[in-house]
Amino acid sequence: MSAEARIHGRRLLDRLNAFAQIGATAAGGVNRQALTAEDREARALLARLARDRGFAVFQDDMANLFVRRQGRRAELPPFLIGSHLDSQPTGGRFDGALGTLSAFEVLEAIEDAAVETESAIEVVAWTNEEGSRFSPGAMGSMAFVGAADPSAWRDLRGSDGASLSEELAATLVALPEAEQRPVGMPISGYLELHLEQGPSLEKERIPIGIVTGVQGTRWLEVTVRGQAGHAGTTELAYRRDPMVATTVALEKLFAAVMPGDAAARLTVGRLCTFPGSINAIPEQVVFSVDLRHPDSDRLDEMEEQVSAVCAKAATASGCTVDIRRTFDMPSAEFPATMIVTLEDAARRLSIPFKKMISGAFHDALFLARVAPTGMIFVPCRDGLSHNEAEFVEPEDAILGAQLLLEATLAVTQST
Known part of the structure; x- marks a missing residue:
């Protein structure tokens, strides 16, 4: 031929x-x-x-x-x-x-x-x-x-x-x-x-x-809500800082998802704080999560893992969290x-x-x-x-x- x-x-x-x-x-x-x-x-x-x-x-x-x-x-x-x-x-x-x-x-x-x-x-x-x-x-x-x-x-x-x-x-x-x-x-x-x-x-x-x-792709938008406050006068005991909850959650996810599964992919490509002032504790933090895996069931498990880890970190910091799925592409x-x-x-x-x-x-x-x-x-x-x-x-x-x-x-x- x-x-x-x-x-x-x-x-x-x-x-x-x-x-x-x-x-x-x-x-x-x-x-x-x-x-x-x-x-x-x-x-x-x-x-x-x-x-x-x-x-x-x-x-x-x-x-x-x-x-x-x-x-x-x-x-x-x-x-x-x-x-x-x-x-x-x-x-x-x-x-x-x-x-x-x-x-x-x-x-x-x-x-x-x-x-x-x-x-x-x-x-x-x-x-x-x-x-x-x-x-x-x-x-x-x-x-x-x-x-x-x-x-x-x-x-x-x-x-x-x-x-x-x-x-x-x-x-x-x-x-x-x-x-x-x-x-x-x-x-x-x-x-x-x-x-x-x-x-x-x-x-x-x-x-x-x-x-x-x-492989399948799933995008999540995570919104962590706390309480805005003055960066210089608000003591640790009185802070409800969504950035603390965010960093704790992401550290755990980065340490667990991909290291625990060679086929898994987790990426945070976008992170925004509001109101975004240098000298204010943010009212909320919004970040994206891009999850990918060849197995759709495993993708479900990864999404549940993100939800559980973010919820635990938010509660520990006196914050709330809302997670919205913005894109779902089956494998x-x-x-x-x-x-x-x-x-x-x-x-x-x-x-x-x-x-x-x-x-x-x-x-x-x-x-x-x-x-x-x-x-x-x-x-x-x-x-x-x-x-x-x-x-x-x-x-x-x-x-x-x-x-x-x-x-x-x-x-x-x-x-």
């Missing part, structure tokens, strides 16, 4: 460089947030490249962008490959773009070799995977699989104050050459190539990770059939690989709800991602694309 079509490595690398100029930052990264002018420019470039090769271009009402190469049997649902083109405000040039442009290179390689597939293959660039400008992330893929109702986002404002509805409409209008289609359709499967966003592949010198699933296991397809493809290409869980959630997490889904990871330097220094070695990018091609042909030629 690999003899029929081959990835054109130089073409792929040139495309990655070209797209990295759209929203380029001075530090070598990319600021191409969802539904901005830069995002529209990247979408327009992909559409132009597709039309130049004779591929059909579509977009749906969520601005998910599709590039289609027809198969022999038009009645079969298409097989999707792709990722996203939007970035973090100070993001890297590979997150998302590597998967989307590698998928497009797969389509070109198949076209170059005049390979006939049974089903159509469509490259997809999902809308707003990152969620940096408009929250939540993965809007496009969630809407596609029916995991969310887009009408609920109608009044959303972005981090810059922009209206989601207005920016979405402007993005759709900016690409009139794309044929409009409804959100969602039957598909036969989905494959996504992505950089690992962690250090394990690079450290272990393994060029490919075959992803077996995505997902990718089907054995897709994992075996990737393993067999890697063996045919003599590429070493390891099986692994994804610590971050991707569009593939949602596609797995409606069709057989798989993911390929390639190493990234020092495990850095969501960072302007993000980097994937050229040979790793090309190898990942070649595996994506091999697996895509295995599925679409045997449908």
Whole structure:
């Protein structure tokens, strides 16, 4: 199968460089947030490249962008490959773009070799995977699989104050050459190539990770309430300090959750005090907790642990605590059939690989709800991602694309 079509490595690398100029930052990264002018420019470039090769271009009402190469049997649902083109405000040039442009290179390689597939293959660039400008992330893929109702986002404002509805409409209008289609359709499967966003592949010198699933994610907002007071005149016996309760709770959680379970993740990324005066005991402290684990039952246990530890620390400090769940993303296991397809493809290409869980959630997490889904990871330097220094070695990018091609042909030629 690999003899029929081959990835054109130089073409792929040139495309990655070209797209990295759209929203380029001075530090070598990319600021191409969802539904901005830069995002529209990247979408327009992909559409132009597709039309130049004779591929059909579509977009749906969520601005998910599709590039289609027809198969022999038009009645079969298409097989999707792709990722996203939007970035973090100070993001890297590979997150998302590597998967989307590698998928497009797969389509070109198949076209170059005049390979006939049974089903159509469509490259997809999902809308707003990152969620940096408009929250939540993965809007496009969630809407596609029916995991969310887009009408609920109608009044959303972005981090810059922009209206989601207005920016979405402007993005759709900016690409009139794309044929409009409804959100969602039957598909036969989905494959996504992505950089690992962690250090394990690079450290272990393994060029490919075959992803077996995505761990669950749960976000909590913890509010500890005490009593404001003067920093200089309020003695210890009279203090009801929510910061004391917070620090005691976090010390216990940091010492217990991750050290006690290698698969667990606990992160406090945001902490605010109110009223926030340097010389006043705060009235309340609000902090976020990001919990992750591949096992949903274990995730429940971790949430209960956070609640119990925070409640005990608050009571001991004369405070009260309120915990609100703000985000709940169940874990997902990718089907054995897709994992075996990737393993067999890697063996045919003599590429070493390891099986692994994804610590971050991707569009593939949602596609797995409606069709057989798989993911390929390639190493990234020092495990850095969501960072302007993000980097994937050229040979790793090309190898990942070649595996994506091999697996895509295995599925679409045997449908």
